[in-house]
Amino acid sequence: MQEFMLLVKGDGSNTSPEQMQKKLQSYMVWMEKWKSTGNYVDGSPFRTEGAFIPDLKNTVVEDDYLNPRETIGGFIWIKASDMDQASEIAKECPLLDGCGIYVRPFMKM
Numbered sequence: 001m002q003e004f005m006l007l008v009k010g011d012g013s014n015t016s017p018e019q020m021q022k023k024l025q026s027y028m029v030w031m032e033k034w035k036s037t038g039n040y041v042d043g044s045p046f047r048t049e050g051a052f053i054p055d056l057k058n059t060v061v062e063d064d065y066l067n068p069r070e071t072i073g074g075f076i077w078i079k080a081s082d083m084d085q086a087s088e089i090a091k092e093c094p095l096l097d098g099c100g101i102y103v104r105p106f107m108k109m
């Protein structure tokens with residue numbers, strides 16, 4: 001099995017509290033499904049504040065980090081046989097309703 005990071009693009013700020021609750025319930029079902037197969041390793045949303053370091057000389061600190069539609073709102077660490085399976089797992093994620101997901105394999109070092 002290879003390891004992949006699913007990076008969630010967007011923070012769901014355009015979602016009502018009721019919609020967010022339903023999405024989180026669906027996410028928990030999705031997460032438990034992939035935990036039971038050994039494919040789900042870990043995941044977490046990020047808080048909205050943060051810093052962006054564009055180069056060696058600058059740091060941009062934001063209380064409400066950048067544009068919510070462009071920010072990385074969280075991560076999901078999974079295991080899959082290959083990029084195709086990782087992408088299929090990502091396509092089932094309820095967070096895709098309102099956010100995008102980058103699927104990136106870890107590089108062996």
